[in-house]
Amino acid sequence: MTTSKVALHGGGASKVSGIYEDHWTMYVLIDLLIGQAESITLEPPGTAGVGFEFFVDRPDTREWHQVKYQNSKSGKWTLPALDSEHVLDNFRAKLAGDERSTCVFVSAHAAHPLGKLCDHAAESASLAYFVTHFLSSQELTDAFNDLQHKHWRVTGQDAWAWLRNRVRTRTLDAWTLEERLSERAGAFLDGDPKDAIASLLRIVRGSLYRPLDREELIRRLAEDGTTLRGAGASADEVRATTERFRVGVDNSLVNSSFLPRDEIPHIVRSLGSSRSVLVTGGKGSGKSAVLAGVAGILVRSGAEVLTVDVTRLVRETSSAEVGRAFGLAAPPAAALAAVARNRQGVLVIDSLDSVGVNRDKPVELFRAVSEVLREAAAYPNLAVLVSCRTEDLDTDTRLRGLVAEPDPAARFDVGLLSRGQATGALVTAGHDLSKFGDVQIAILRVPGNLRILTKVPPAELFDFGTEQELIDGYLDWAVRT
Structure with missing residues (x-):
């Protein structure tokens, strides 16, 4: 050239x-x-x-x-x-x-x-x-x-x-x-x-x-022998991929229902003016549920949304292979852009931390996900919504580099549930609140912890004083049943 x-x-x-x-x-x-x-x-x-x-x-x-x-x-x-x-x-x-x-x-x-x-x-x-x-x-x-x-x-x-x-x-x-x-x-x-x-x-x-x-x-x-990428992308393929993600999240919700999260409307508004938005939080904080909630609002508003759950990837080496892993005929950004045309499109990347240095994933997969994000930046009508664990982002310079280009992302940290949300979910699951102390309620304000306890029948409730004791008690109950 x-x-x-x-x-x-x-x-x-x-x-x-x-x-x-x-x-x-x-x-x-x-x-x-x-x-x-x-x-x-x-x-x-x-x-x-x-x-x-x-x-x-x-x-x-x-x-x-x-x-x-x-x-x-x-x-x-x-x-x-x-x-x-x-x-x-x-x-x-x-x-x-x-x-x-x-x-x-x-x-x-x-x-x-x-x-x-x-x-x-x-x-x-x-x-x-x-x-x-x-x-x-x-x-x-x-x-x-x-x-x-x-x-x-x-x-x-x-x-x-x-x-x-x-x-x-x-x-x-x-x-x-x-x-x-x-x-x-x-x-x-x-x-x-x-x-x-x-x-x-x-x-x-x-x-x-x-x-x-x-x-x-x-x-x-x-x-001249040059053809469009994603020219054969199907709107049905793109929408089905996002719907599968939302259904998967539904299966992991507390009491099979979304808990209201204050972050969701703020993220939706931010996507109206920012090319990239980053959602962070600790393990089990409900980042995926927040992303699914945002995706639902965007789809209902008429935006095209494509969701890539990085945890589903194994050893893909290019953006094209990432697309095929989700049933797409083109790389994710090209497929979404082909469907969105001159309307807004939002590419959702869930669990970016899955390709971090602390995860057992091949380096080629990190490069493939990086390629997906770089390609999305080439389309002026596409925004990117990414979730990543806070601890991985803080310790992994490669992950920080991905969310810093081409522009630093607007960042939202998913916090704990309110005490009222946690106790309300326990009541919905049939539990007697008098059997829970303040320390236990604090542990259950983490959505992931609350989800597993609400699966346990009230009659088989076990005692716990730490998050690890909660997990061990849940696993013991699951084995018995």
Whole structure:
């Protein structure tokens, strides 16, 4: 891939800049395959395309992309530097000329303070709130005034609205961009990612000056010997996998019913804004039940959900083998993305700790699960919900690395049941609460402990003062029966 790019561009900085631009173009081109865009026009002809590498038509906007590899003079793109390259003028022309247009600036060097102004505007509900709470330094105040009066010549309300909804900046160094492109290509296209990227590059070179839509892109990739991963994924397969997980969890519930957990609605809300959510807790804390509860709410809301229970895996060596282990015709992320298309999808990974260093699992299985998570990150409409024992996460740097990329996960710790929940479950199971002391009730606030005791008939209740005594007593009873 890189060799072919060297031949297409000149030497030195222009060669590197050209490679960077091509990588970003192909990265966005994959949005067509995912269903996140309707068409892309590379190097738009005439004066309309001046200053932009391409534009992308999405369901609700036309998105203009301007790519500058780096600003070697200062290492960042200040407003004067952007102005000298006519970036701000080009943005103004698109934003003022068409209310559906948005503009994206991409570089290996940060656009500062433009990027910070965009972030702050997105977090503010009004211009007044933005000015009062986010223009916290003279640098930002001066930058906003310069944008409003000097560069864009609009009202403060318009400048804020443009920054909030219609201007975005992306900062990716060349190495990270190449890695993300490879991950995206590998997640959605069959074969070696290098070959898939080479096919995309040939299509880019042959698709200038006119719109390219998804059907044509898929057809031309197929003509080049590159096919979609997960193209044959079945919605029934995906949904059946999640339903099997939920049924399995049902069989391990306390008194065969879900106990209300405060974490569930918070996790559901977090998945609306976070690409990854991590659920932690001790052994027997009910993490799987929480995940099943979240999955049920998401399915009822219309989201596509695929659940991978890592404890069911044995010696799979790739994401494709993980998919087959759950009856899928494609790797999990590709199967879920193919079914979800342009809707939200959530990939649920239960019991990540099962592939930790303290578990008796082959290292190849860890790599396979890692591949599943990396591939999921390539799809912008997929979020990942992962559960892991706290003690394993604290002691295993490999597991921490998995949940830290591409972004640190929002984390929820599943705590103990309330005393009322524990005693209520005991009453439901027919037990006399007067036979339980405070120490025993404290032990039974762990859902796993409560579950096994509620299986024991009240007439055969045994004494216990520790968790191990509870487990031993339960096993003795189970053997007798």
